[in-house]
Amino acid sequence: HFPKLKSVCLIQQAIQKIEGLDRAADLERLLLNENIIEKLEGLQGCRKLQKLYLSSNCIKELGRGLVGLQSLEVFWIAENQLTNLDGLAGVPNLTELNAASNKITTVVGAFEQNRSLRNINLAGNRICSFQEVLYLSRLRNLQVLSFADPDWGECPICLLCNYQTYTLYHLPSLQVHDCMRIGPEEHFAAEAAFSKKRLYYNMRIKMLKRQAADTVRAARLIDEDRRTSIARELEAASRTQRRAEAFQRCRRENAPEAGPPQDVDPAEEQDIDEVRKRLRVCQVELADTDLAWQSLVSNVDREREAHIKALLLELQTGGNVRFEPGLPDKDPWATQIRDLVMSRFRAEDFARFGLVEVKVHQVTRLHHRSLRIRFDELLDRLDSDGGQKIEHLFYVPDPRNAAEDMRAVAEAGLAELLTETSPSLALRAEEAEVTESGEEAESKDDGDEERGPVSKAEHPAPNPSVGKRRVLLTNSLALAEGGRLHHSVTTELGEALS
Numbered sequence: 366h367f368p369k370l371k372s373v374c375l376i377q378q379a380i381q382k383i384e385g386l387d388r389a390a391d392l393e394r395l396l397l398n399e400n401i402i403e404k405l406e407g408l409q410g411c412r413k414l415q416k417l418y419l420s421s422n423c424i425k426e427l428g429r430g431l432v433g434l435q436s437l438e439v440f441w442i443a444e445n446q447l448t449n450l451d452g453l454a455g456v457p458n459l460t461e462l463n464a465a466s467n468k469i470t471t472v473v474g475a476f477e478q479n480r481s482l483r484n485i486n487l488a489g490n491r492i493c494s495f496q497e498v499l500y501l502s503r504l505r506n507l508q509v510l511s512f513a514d515p516d517w518g519e520c521p522i523c524l525l526c527n528y529q530t531y532t533l534y535h536l537p538s539l540q541v542h543d544c545m546r547i548g549p550e551e552h553f554a555a556e557a558a559f560s561k562k563r564l565y566y567n568m569r570i571k572m573l574k575r576q577a578a579d580t581v582r583a584a585r586l587i588d589e590d591r592r593t594s595i596a597r598e599l600e601a602a603s604r605t606q607r608r609a610e611a612f613q614r615c616r617r618e619n620a621p622e623a624g625p626p627q628d629v630d631p632a633e634e635q636d637i638d639e640v641r642k643r644l645r646v647c648q649v650e651l652a653d654t655d656l657a658w659q660s661l662v663s664n665v666d667r668e669r670e671a672h673i674k675a676l677l678l679e680l681q682t683g684g685n686v687r688f689e690p691g692l693p694d695k696d697p698w699a700t701q702i703r704d705l706v707m708s709r710f711r712a713e714d715f716a717r718f719g720l721v722e723v724k725v726h727q728v729t730r731l732h733h734r735s736l737r738i739r740f741d742e743l744l745d746r747l748d749s750d751g752g753q754k755i756e757h758l759f760y761v762p763d764p765r766n767a768a769e770d771m772r773a774v775a776e777a778g779l780a781e782l783l784t785e786t787s788p789s790l791a792l793r794a795e796e797a798e799v800t801e802s803g804e805e806a807e808s809k810d811d812g813d814e815e816r817g818p819v820s821k822a823e824h825p826a827p828n829p830s831v832g833k834r835r836v837l838l839t840n841s842l843a844l845a846e847g848g849r850l851h852h853s854v855t856t857e858l859g860e861a862l863s
Contacts, residue, residue, distance in 0.1 A: 405430025427452030465517035488514035493521035714843030761837035764848035
């Protein structure tokens, strides 16, 4: 009945559904705050709508409710029940977004069609990773950003180390951050601090490369000495064999024609057989030396790249993801992990590999503040009394690509994978993010030359028809290490070592 309406304000009216606006083609401003609206709908006819306020409702998703609102510039949907911001693609001219006090965990990928955004408020959500800041750096026009707000609370990301420095460095156009005005001095200080950190990590990376080159150079000298020794033994055995065969040939040629044939000396034949065996052993040792050298160079390269990736990850996360090596004989926390592994080892489970005991030489602990914050929040929600003790579980990666799998889990956790069956196991999956990827032990079994994290294990081939594979967790060391050991002994190097 009012097709020429420009503005509508209906606050605290217990409205449950947006309807009746099909003919409001000239509507420019709509305020429906503090109602009980559960679904974003009924706005397709409002082609000229510029400002939309839906704060303090019960909306769980945007869906397709914003499709067709090409003129929308201001959108407030704070204090609802959103878990993501999917659905903003229909408002390409959006300049201001307030999605504070929801349940949003990430905004990565949400603003691909919203390059005009200048003001974003995400305070009071569950965002806890610097990946969000890196993604927001694509918004070149962004001037106002809030992860913390006196009216809406703060996100866990505000608790991370170097939070302000990291944010200001990657968002140089920012003028207001967490309701505080930012000047050129703050941006300059952030850039200077980050440049110093980058220089420090570059120096460590160069030192790692130099150490790896020195290791290969020293190993080359040992390898050459070994090859020379084997070649010397091979030459000596060949010379002995030629002399013995020449002596036998001369004796046959000089034997009397009329006389009886001379009996072969058993001791002489035994000596010749021993020489031949020694020749074969030397040839096998040479072949194994080639294989071992290739494996050593490959392992050094792999370890070097792993350490470089760890340092770059530490730099990119502002020091909030950090790997700490430890020795069980010196560090109490490493001793606890060693005792955990030893308590889960049963010799009969490893009999097929010929292993009788396990030794933990080094443990790598992961300090990941984002995952720790997420885990603490989950634990507080699911175990409010704090009295239940959660068992330590081993994460089970694909043994064919275990190192990369473990590194990905250490960086991002298990959030992108499907958890197995029950909610209690989902809780244990979050606990395993901190415990098993956070306290990753490298173990070496007697008779096995390949090292790997304690939490590696047998894993079925991923189903290509499924986008996300399951998360496998176990409290059995045999299940955790069986796949890796089986893959190791079936490789060319594993067969040579066995």
